[in-house]
Amino acid sequence: MTTGKFKKLLMYFFALCLTMPMLVMLHRQLPGYKQFSATVKDKDIDVNALFYSDEPHTASSQKYIRSKLKEEHE
């Protein structure tokens, strides 16, 4: 590994380390963020779930809806 390449790697690494906190700070300024983060923490939600099976709440939601619609039939 040449010194130039290593320097470049460090540069990118520091750029990332500077950018991320800035993005996090910007995100925290969005209207409603406080309530949003409190809800996520309280309900233990996986914000990054890509598919329904990655998020446990989808299973309980389906059961909740199913029971509500069943009540309707009864």
Next chain:
Amino acid sequence: MHFVFDIINGNKVDNSYSKNWFRQEDYWAIILGFSFLLTGIFFFYFVPYSQITHTKETLDAIILEEKEIPFVTVQQYEAREKLKNLSSSNTTAGKLFGFLLNTPKYWEINPIRSLYQTSNTTFETIEEGQKQLTDLYNKAQELQHEADLLGYQNQALNKEASEVSLLWNRKRESYNKALKKAHGAEYNLFNSLPLLAIFLSLILAIGAQFLGYGFKKFIVGFSAIFIIAVLSLMLGEQESLNYMGFGYAIWAIAIGLIISNTIGTFSWIKPAAQTEYYIKIGLVLLGAEILFGKILSIGLPGLFVAWIVTPVVLVVTFWFGQKILKITSKSLNITISADMSVCGVSAAIAAAAASKATKEELTMAVGLSMVFTSVMMVVMPAFINFLGMPEVLGGAWIGGTLDSTGAVVAAGAFMGNTALQVAATIKMIQNMLIGVIAFFIAYYFASKAEGKKSFKMAPAELWNRFPKFVLGFAGASIIFSLLYYLEGPVLGDAFIDQGIVRGFTKNLREWFFCFAFVSIGLSVNFKSLRAQFVGGKPLFLYVAGQILNLLLTLLMAWVMFYVVFPEIAEKL
């Protein structure tokens, strides 16, 4: 088939044909994907079948027996709870797979927390909670016995027994929740991760050998891919980054990009940086998660919001990209359109693989989706609350428009419990569309020759061009949907949704997608990525499509839940 006949007849095998057959990632994705799925079926369906069906029958009998009693007894509460939590992933084999496939966990400051943590619940706390519950249980039993002796004619006694049972149930629920949180927080990934790395590298290296990457070379390179994948998953679980919606996908790409664009991807890593190989296996596994039995979970309104609006938005956005924005790459256009209209990153992966999009195009779609979702998941529910929109309408709107499932659940929860349930269910129904869409995209791209508008293709040519892994993807979905349907909602959930899918395939799929994103990062350079963004057309496409999506979904949700089926909205 010729290859098989040649072997049977003792003829000289057409070497080029057989070589091609085993040198295609699509076939290996199907072979390995189905090997995993069959393993899942064996351990999560066949092995625990009699035990789980027997438990269900026993619990049903308790519920039925106690129906004559004018209040809900503790036994009934217990039976209902057990029935709700019935799952084949609670078996010994299920727990073993759960341990092996564990991914890094949530952490705030100390990254080690992501890999190792012990329970912080003391023995005394558990004992105290258990004692309180046992006392309440005994009291409820006594009261129920007294009420039984009086033939349930004493209303005051019935009321008291009912209240104590209900109190016991509430206490039990919170006790179980706390216990689960404490025990669920106990993990040691330093034990499981090396095992998983060895297990996956050996299995994947078999396919790699046939695909020409080399058995040993693949194993050596895979060790680096695995380490970067673990780092990406850890970063995606960091509290602040997690709340921003920046999951492992973006980190895997970012770390890979930084390495490849600075020190360069080492030659010994390259044999294992096989994006298509991982993506296609991951997609075959994803097929098992597409259970068509779920599409009517919220009745017709949900189906209209998720299954009518989505394809319309997808087609119109694609048309807009081709005709108005004049995006030169059809695969970039369809990947962004699917990503924005269906379900974000997972749809982008499926659309990109089906349309044979480049790694840069997939990276672009994933980046756009993550940035927009990050903002929309906070702003949208705040805006809906500000407008005072009903929770059912707001939940349906969020479920149909936000890209990723996690963001939908978080945004729905922000609005309220009903919004959370509606949003999560709508998103789940929309998720099921991914299989159909991937199939049509694959067919469309296979049947259209580049540069020719109406090209009639011979079936053999179409077959050659068709991405075969899509058949594995569709096949897995059909098999698992059938199993789910045949077992009915309770056992279907126990064996398939809560069993094979959530206990096995989804964890495995997450690992494969992560390896794919690491491989993308390691093989893409900034210049080619920047070239994709020239003129900002992908951004315009995403924004225009999302505006249409927001308007159409809101209109459809309002028409369905408040004009055509208002009784469903009332019940929810």
